[in-house]
Amino acid sequence: MTDTILVVDDDLGIQKQLKWSLTDYNVVFADDHTSAIAQLRRFEPKVVTLDLGLPPDPANASEGLRILHDIIALAPRTKVIVVTGNSDKQNALKAIDFGAYDFYQKPIDSDTIKLLVHRALNLSKLEHENSILSRTRSGMSRIVGNSEAIQKVVRRAEKIANTDISTLLLGESGTGKEVFARSIHEHSPRKDKPFVAINCASIPENLLESELFGYEKGAFTGANKTTIGKIETAQGGTLFLDEIGDMPIGLQAKMLRFLQERVIERVGGRNEIPVDIRVICATHRDLQSMVSQETFREDLYYRVGEMPIMIPPLRERDQDIILLARTFLNIYREEFKAKAKSFSETAVNAMLAHKWPGNIREMQNKLKSAVIMAEGTVIQPDDLGLMPVDAHDEPETLNLREVREIAESRAIRRAYQKADKNMSKTAELLGVTRPTLYSLIDKYHMEDIKSSD
Ligand SMILES: Nc1ncnc2c1ncn2[C@@H]1O[C@H](COP(=O)(O)OP(=O)(O)OP(=O)(O)O)[C@@H](O)[C@H]1O
Ligand SMILES: [Mg+2]
Structure with missing residues (x-):
């Protein structure tokens, strides 16, 4: 598709000249404010050349600047190249100040204007791609959250997603550990391969091993056909071991071997089966203290927790x-x-x-x-x-001063939370200056409120 360039100029000679110079593009014209805005709306050109000296006041740049202003307001990403008379540098600079992309002095030189338009168009395309990228890059679209705390976690998860490092998701119940595990998988090179989740806490101890590793026919009574386990099902993809803290200690050695050597043996089998799997674990338990109580193997702890991610509570x-x-x-x-x-x-x-x-x-x-x-x-x-x-039980208050103190300190605390602990924002939310905020914090001895910005 040919790009459209809008030329705003009342001089027919110049219009023609630009049309000849810009043969690679679809050039459309306008000669005053009304037609310029109409063409802008209709064609959404990425680049506009704009003569500043337009009627009713051609000697002065006022009409040109007005058009520039309205173009930028309507379509801020448009690259406007202003064209001025050769003694009108002042207005050209003013136009740049107003948001024009560049300026150009008459008389028009075909090669120069071609180059200018070409560069403006490239820049506009780059900016467009960037804005799409940054929209998709802040990705992890399953995860709703604007707070700095959750955004930090998202950024960390995004970085980890590209690697094969074992990730350990920590956080209270319901904080979104599983959502993060899936998001990491979806943002990883393995995204087209399976994501297999298994909850170590919900499967009885005696079944967990065969559930994970599979079993050979005849391995135990009832094993009448060879069955592959969850680990093999995840081949090429991601295995999510939820509630890893509930993994029976007896099975932990076998898990460790799988994680270290990337081979497994089915229950009752003697063949080593190589597996290529990314592992993500999660737990709401304190694994470190389980290690010190010897209910979780230390070597396994270091293996699964190469890269811990702590999801903050709501x-x-x-x-x-x-x-x-x-x-x-x-x-x-x-x-x-x-x-x-x-x-x-x-x-x-x-x-x-x-x-x-x-x-x-x-x-x-x-x-x-x-x-x-x-x-x-x-x-x-x-x-x-x-x-x-x-x-909530409101304590009886002493007097109006105390009522005010309680209300004020509560409002400060609430604003502080809303502003994600940012002092400038807190002050802004409260409609006071930063120094006033600090003196109130001092006055009410709110030592826990500290600046994080
Ligand atoms: N940031 C989020 N945005 C939107 N929904 C979320 C977010 N985090 C979690 N959820 C939703 O909250 C619920 C709980 O999330 P999830 O199951 O991932 O939590 P969990 O940490 O694994 O909890 P548990 O420890 O109880 O298993 C799910 O329904 C999930 O879709
Ligand atoms: Mg969960």
């Missing part, structure tokens, strides 16, 4: 609480064709104050029932099964 990422709540509200509203559309302010505060011991899974459950339960379009704390914050 209560430590206030920003995500509201984002996730809105996301789930939209999902369940569709699913149940429900009326609920938004949260009352008390509901928002109740969600922010809640500790979310069950993390995102708890959030999903609460939202599902809230969407079903809500009477009107606005979800109340009660629908979520939460206490409105203000109904």
Whole structure:
């Protein structure tokens, strides 16, 4: 497809000349503000050449600058090359200042203008590709979360995804360990191969070995045909060992051998079967203390935990609480064709104050029932099964000064959480300056509130 270049000029001679110079492109014309904007809307040109001296005021650049301003406002990525008379450098610089890409002085030299347009077009294409890349790169689209805390984890996971390093996902129940495991697989070179998950805690100890490693016919009573295990099923892909902390100590040595030597033997078999698998483990247990209690092998711990990733609990990422709540509200509203559309302010505060011991899974459950339960379009704390914050036992206060102190320190804390511990943002949310914020923190002895920026 030929790229379209818009030429804005009232001089027919110049229009013709540009058309001859720019034969590689589809050149369209405009000669005043109205037609320029109309052509911009119609053709969405990546590059525009714009004569600054246009009627009604050709001696002055005012009309040209006005068009430039409107082009940039409507289509900020457009590369505008302004064309000026040879004594009009001042206005050319002004135009650059307004966001023009470059300027060019008359008389027009065919080769120069060709080169300028070509470069502008290349840059525009590069910028376009970059913006698409950065959109897909912040990828891991299953993971909803804007907080710095979760974004850090996403960045780490993205880096790890390209390698074959054994990853250990740590975090409380419901924080998204499995979601991360799948995302890592999907962002890895193995993405077209299987992702096989097995939960070590949910399979009885005596079955786990054959479930993982498979078995040969006749290996034990009932083994009437050779069966491959989960590990072999994952050949070429990713094996997700969930709740690795619950792996029976008796099986840990065999696991270690698989991880170190990348070969397995089926139960009752004597052949070594080579496997090419990426392993991701997860646990909500404290493996380190299990190692010191000798319920988890130290060598296996170092093997699976080459690259640990700690997923923070939901209560430590206030920003995500509201984002996730809105996301789930939209999902369940569709699913149940429900009326609920938004949260009352008390509901928002109740969600922010809640500790979310069950993390995102708890959030999903609460939202599902809230969407079903809500009477009107606005979800109340009660629908979520939460206490409105203000109904919590409020200690009797001494006087108005104390009421103010309590309210202020609570507001500061909330803003601080919302701003992801960034002081400038906290101050902004509270509508005070940074120094005022610091003096309030001092005054109320809120030593735990520290700058992270
Ligand atoms: N960042 C996230 N964005 C959207 N949904 C999420 C996110 N994290 C988790 N979820 C959802 O929350 C639920 C719990 O996540 P997941 O099963 O991955 O947690 P887990 O850490 O493996 O929990 P458990 O330890 O209980 O097995 C899932 O339904 C998952 O889809
Ligand atoms: Mg899980």
